[in-house]
Amino acid sequence: MLYRTVRIALILALLIVLPSFALAQESAPQTAYYNAEARFGMPVPSGYENQTAGDLTHFSNGIGDIYVLQVNTTDLTAGIRAALERIDPAFVTDPAKSSTVNLANGTWQQAIFTPPGGAIISALAQVYDNRTFVLAYVHNQPDTDTLAVIVESADVQAGITDAIQRFIDPAFAAEPADSTTTANAQGTAIVENRYALEDGQALLAQGSVRGDFTYVVLERGPADGLQAVDDAFFTVLLGFFVTPNTSNYLLLGLAVSAIILLGFAVSLILRHRSLQRDLQTIEQLQRE
Numbered sequence: 001m002l003y004r005t006v007r008i009a010l011i012l013a014l015l016i017v018l019p020s021f022a023l024a025q026e027s028a029p030q031t032a033y034y035n036a037e038a039r040f041g042m043p044v045p046s047g048y049e050n051q052t053a054g055d056l057t058h059f060s061n062g063i064g065d066i067y068v069l070q071v072n073t074t075d076l077t078a079g080i081r082a083a084l085e086r087i088d089p090a091f092v093t094d095p096a097k098s099s100t101v102n103l104a105n106g107t108w109q110q111a112i113f114t115p116p117g118g119a120i121i122s123a124l125a126q127v128y129d130n131r132t133f134v135l136a137y138v139h140n141q142p143d144t145d146t147l148a149v150i151v152e153s154a155d156v157q158a159g160i161t162d163a164i165q166r167f168i169d170p171a172f173a174a175e176p177a178d179s180t181t182t183a184n185a186q187g188t189a190i191v192e193n194r195y196a197l198e199d200g201q202a203l204l205a206q207g208s209v210r211g212d213f214t215y216v217v218l219e220r221g222p223a224d225g226l227q228a229v230d231d232a233f234f235t236v237l238l239g240f241f242v243t244p245n246t247s248n249y250l251l252l253g254l255a256v257s258a259i260i261l262l263g264f265a266v267s268l269i270l271r272h273r274s275l276q277r278d279l280q281t282i283e284q285l286q287r288e
Contacts, residue, residue, distance in 0.1 A: 038070050040133060043239040056086060064146065065138045066236055076109045076125045079132025087136065091115045097167045101150045104211060105240065112147050112167055122148040128242050135240065137233040144221030148233045151214050156191045159214025160207040168218060
């Protein structure tokens with residue numbers, strides 16, 4: 001009887017501990033890259049090499065660099081500045097443009113930086129789990145300016161115009177000299193507009209509508225030096241995820257299991273004492 005009770009107690013404890021332990025295990029969804037320590041992951045974009053060092057996630061294709069990292073702050077502005085300082089202290093400047101977008105995977109603050117040296121930085125930041133996660137694209141080609149932005153518009157042409165006016169020239173109203181529409185590997189329609197600027201340079205705008213937002217890549221420079229980054233930076237952004245910290249579930253499961261085991265132990269002791277008294281009574285009756 002005693003051993004049977006012990007077995008039942010152990011089985012019940014396992015039934016409680018195992019589900020709690022499973023909840024606490026932060027297994028990552030299938031992805032090309034996952035940072036187990038920081039608990040975030042994202043796909044590595046096609047054509048980019050993973051050059052991650054330590055906790056600074058870094059993808060590069062020789063033309064641009066994508067960085068992803070977490071900062072222990074809930075202040076988005078401070079988080080972006082701290083992230084840029086980690087990437088390169090020379091990048092720490094005031095943003096030239098900034099705005100907020102509410103995407104399906106959370107609210108993001110986007111900012112464009114133009115630090116000395118010719119680099120253009122597109123940064124997006126989000127607060128989650130008391131941390132700020134920052135995604136930054138750094139275009140490192142001196143003859144082109146490339147930035148990736150998001151505007152709230154379900155019309156791709158209107159979204160492209162809004163992005164140009166908001167992040168490049170508020171008075172921009174030119175019609176594209178050329179416009180083409182293609183589809184990416186996922187079947188999303190990609191609109192590419194080419195504009196001729198007064199300074200002799202070309203402006204290439206690539207936009208795609210996803211939900212209620214237009215994802216736009218703007219590139220300014222010589223016509224043969226432009227290259228879109230839509231399938232890189234936005235692939236990382238839309239595929240970015242953070243697994244929550246569920247350690248409290250594990251601790252709760254262990255605490256409940258300990259209480260149950262303690263209760264069974266006390267119950268076994270009390271039953272043993274009761275059986276001992278019953279045995280003594282029976283022996284006394286036999287003697288009499």
